[in-house]
Structure formats: C-alpha cells, structure tokens
Amino acid sequence: MKQSGYNRISHWGLETNQQGELVIGGCNVVELGNLYGTPLHVVDVGRLKETAISFCEAIEMAYPGKTSVHFAVKCNPVPGIVRILKTAGVKAEIMSEYELLLALKVGYNGSELVVNGPYKTDSLLNACLENRIRLLNVDSLTELERINQLCCKLDKTTEVLFRINPDVVPAGMNSGSAAASRKGSPFGLDMKGGEVRQAFERIQKMERILFKGFHIHIGSGVQRTDNFSKAILKLKGVVNLAGTYGYRIEVLDVGGGLGVPDSREMTSLELLLYQAFDYLPSSPVHNNEVTFKRYADSVAAAVLELINGRDLPELVVEPGRCLVSSSQLLILKVHQVKERKGIRKWLIADAGIGTLTMPTFYELHEIVLCNDVNRKQSGRVTIAGPGCFAADVVYRNKAMPDVLPGEMIAVLDSGAYFTSWESSFGFPRPAIVSAMDGRHTLLRVRETVDQMVSLDVLHD
Ligand SMILES: Cc1ncc(COP(=O)(O)O)c(C=O)c1O
Incomplete structure (x- = not known):
C-alpha cells in the first residue's frame, strides 16, 4: 500500500527528522516517550x-x-x-x-x-x-x-x-x-x-x-x-x-x-x-x-x-x-506482537479504550509509527490495549506497517475528549507533557499505583 509519511503528518503541524522519526513542537517523540515513559500525552503548545x-x-x-x-x-x-x-x-x-x-x-x-x-x-x-x-x-x-x-x-x-x-x-x-x-x-x-x-x-x-x-x-x-x-x-x-x-x-x-x-x-x-x-x-x-x-x-x-x-x-x-484536538498526540508503546496465522495479528500496546483511547471506539484517528513514519503499510492488525478484556482495543483491522515490540505508535488528533475519558482500569493515568521550540515541560505527572489505592477504605 502506498503512503507518503510526510503528507500523512503535516496536517497536524508535525514533522519528521532525517531518520524519519516523528517530531512535535521541535521535540523527538520517541525521545519524549523514553524520557517520560509511555503511554504519554504530548501537547504542541x-x-x-x-x-x-x-x-x-x-x-x-x-x-x-x-x-x-x-x-x-x-x-x-x-x-x-x-x-x-x-x-x-x-x-x-x-x-x-x-x-x-x-x-x-x-x-x-x-x-x-x-x-x-x-x-x-x-x-x-x-x-x-x-x-x-x-x-x-x-x-x-x-x-x-x-x-x-x-x-x-x-x-x-x-x-x-x-x-x-x-x-x-x-x-x-x-x-x-x-x-x-x-x-x-x-x-x-x-x-x-x-x-x-x-x-x-x-x-x-x-x-x-x-x-x-x-x-x-x-x-x-x-x-x-x-x-x-x-x-x-x-x-x-x-x-x-x-x-x-x-x-x-x-x-x-x-x-x-x-x-x-x-x-x-x-x-x-x-x-x-x-x-x-x-x-x-x-x-x-x-x-x-x-x-x-x-x-x-x-x-x-x-x-x-x-x-x-x-x-x-x-x-x-x-x-x-x-x-x-489537533495539537495533541498520544504515544503508546507496542509491548508484544502476536499472530494467529490466517486469522489475525495483534499489536499489544500499553493503552486501549479501557484506559486512554475511548474516542477510538466511535471516532476515526490516524495512527503513525513514531520511529519510522515512512515505513510502508503491510497489512491490517488489531491494536489491543493492556486490559485483560477483549474489547480493550485501540482499533481492530487497522492498516499498519510491520511494527516490532518496543516500537512506539502515536494516535494523532487526540486533544479532544481523550483525557476526559481516561480511566484507571488496571493501570495508572499517564503523564502529560507540553512541547515547544524543542523544549518540553510536564503538565501532569504519571499517577502512581499508591495514588490509585489512596482513596480506598479497608475494613477488618
Ligand atoms: C453545552 C456544550 N457546549 C460546548 C461543548 C463543546 O463541544 P465541542 O467539543 O464539540 O466543540 C459541549 C460538548 O459536549 C457542550 O455540551
């Protein structure tokens, strides 16, 4: 399938560097993901x-x-x-x-x-x-x-x-x-x-x-x-x-x-x-x-x-x-790739509709491979979330390039109703970072698991 990496991302004001890696607000998306951990919301200020x-x-x-x-x-x-x-x-x-x-x-x-x-x-x-x-x-x-x-x-x-x-x-x-x-x-x-x-x-x-x-x-x-x-x-x-x-x-x-x-x-x-x-x-x-x-x-x-x-x-x-909407993206890391020959290939990512991508249940969003935006699409996969329930997907049957475990993907146009719908279904809410002119700043720190249980009351 034919696709032009640059055109696919220029609508969002995004760029790629010479290695074909995604850049937002002058910051390398993969570096942000490594630095702050994934999943990660990034806002182009x-x-x-x-x-x-x-x-x-x-x-x-x-x-x-x-x-x-x-x-x-x-x-x-x-x-x-x-x-x-x-x-x-x-x-x-x-x-x-x-x-x-x-x-x-x-x-x-x-x-x-x-x-x-x-x-x-x-x-x-x-x-x-x-x-x-x-x-x-x-x-x-x-x-x-x-x-x-x-x-x-x-x-x-x-x-x-x-x-x-x-x-x-x-x-x-x-x-x-x-x-x-x-x-x-x-x-x-x-x-x-x-x-x-x-x-x-x-x-x-x-x-x-x-x-x-x-x-x-x-x-x-x-x-x-x-x-x-x-x-x-x-x-x-x-x-x-x-x-x-x-x-x-x-x-x-x-x-x-x-x-x-x-x-x-x-x-x-x-x-x-x-x-x-x-x-x-x-x-x-x-x-x-x-x-x-x-x-x-x-x-x-x-x-x-x-x-x-x-x-x-x-x-x-x-x-x-x-x-x-278009000033934000959500970085996910692919943890594992599973395939049942002739049936389906799954990318197991660190978020799905159960935690962070609820709008992908009813909206269509572009998804790109952060470290190689121009890699050619090779077929259709189901991008599954980390929740142990079958409906926790980002998309089923999404046309994607071959993605390897450890690589990051970005859900584009994720500035509207993504943070509003977030839940702590089994996993802490992610950090939010802003990017501008090559500098990045935290807008929200990642939730800790201690914070996730801090409001609960246990009785003997
Ligand atoms: C009363 C009201 N105003 C404004 C909005 C914002 O809508 P949108 O995000 O589509 O611009 C909403 C969203 O539901 C709303 O309920």
Missing part, C-alpha cells in the same frame, strides 16, 4: 495557542457585534492546557463543581464562566451564585424554579440564558451524539412542546433572575458548517416569543460542536459495521469544509438573519474539540 487565537479572530472578523469565546472544559480538563487557552484570550464553559474549581484554579473569575448541563446540583448552583458566574444556561423548567429559590434564599441575582432544544441532528452523525435532537437528548427546553412559553411565563415573576437570551448546542464533531446556521435559524419563533414578553436578546450562545478536518466520528452505519463485522473505515480524508472562517461566517450570517435588524446580541461560542 505553539499550535494550541495559534489555533485558539485564529478561532477567536475568525469569530471577531465575521460578527459585527461583541463576541466571547468560552472553551468547553469537559473536552480536555487539564489545568495546564486550559491555562494555555486562557493566555490566548479564551474564557471557559463548565458543567460541574469539579470544572468550576478547575477553572477558578486556572485563574478565571466567575465573570468569565458560562455554566451548562442538565445536572446542576444545588451545591453547584450555590457555588455559581457565590462566584457571580457570568451566565447560567437554564436546562429545564424545574431548574429555573430551583435557581429562583436559591437566589431568594441567598439574596442573590443572576443572569440566565434559556437552553433551547431546536430538534436538529447534524448530517452524517450517529444518533448518540445528537445533543439537540428532541428524541435523542434530554437537553434544553422543548421548543416544540411549548416549554419556552412556560419558561417566559415563570421568569416574568422572578425578580432575581434576569433573562439575557438563548443557548443551543447541537453536537460534537459536526462536519458541515451549514448545520449550525440551520439550528440558529430554528430560533426565529422563540426570538419573536421573547419580544412578545418584552425581552430583548442581549446574548446568543451557539454552543460548540465544530469538527476538525483530520479525524471524525463514524456514521451510525460505519459504527454498526465496525462493531458487528470489524469493518474499519479507512483514515479520514482531510475535510476542507470545517475551517474556522467558514464556521464563523456561517454562524454570523445566521445570527444576523435571525435578529433581522434588531439590536445585535453578544455572540457567545463554546468550542471544545476544534481548539484542542
């Missing part, structure tokens, strides 16, 4: 910053009103990474007390945070009110009542957006990620079911809660930018409804969801065929559709059409994946 800055610029250029970009912390909740984004001018979006604490620790104050999610406990809401959070995005009628009760109890006021379920399923995505589908997800006020009108009826009587506008979020890894405009335009009815209650839309939060060009979610059919028959689609073809400019232009045009000459709202965006 320069690329991460540039990506965040160019996203913010694209939004500012496209939209004539005020804009605000909030990183969805759930996408990569590593304080060192969130801080890099903060220095690039990005604020934060959170959904739990853990993420709130993390954001405060990173140096954000409440006025830079937006809060989402269907599971806002009283304790989270209390903390949000105490920290004077910028916006609480109300997910349900009962949540609205609870926020009101807490505001009265604590003698606080707060600003809210109504999260709307616009009933939009992005093209080509599997239904499990349809975050704005009426049937598929519990999120938001049911626009078609009349909940938005009920919310306006109630909020009118709540003196401590100030309505500021609407929020939507249609899913993650969206591969076509017109899906965002379609969802935004679905808000026409509720924008008009707000007007009849005397409310102006001061803020419109269009959520996150923009996909990346070089990895993508499997479609429902692909997922079915892969899980049932081991048919793994080939690596994604670079998708030129998901550029920041196209996204920003499409969102801005839709908001202008939606607002239709009224005062421009502030545009809030909550990107996760598209800011971080």
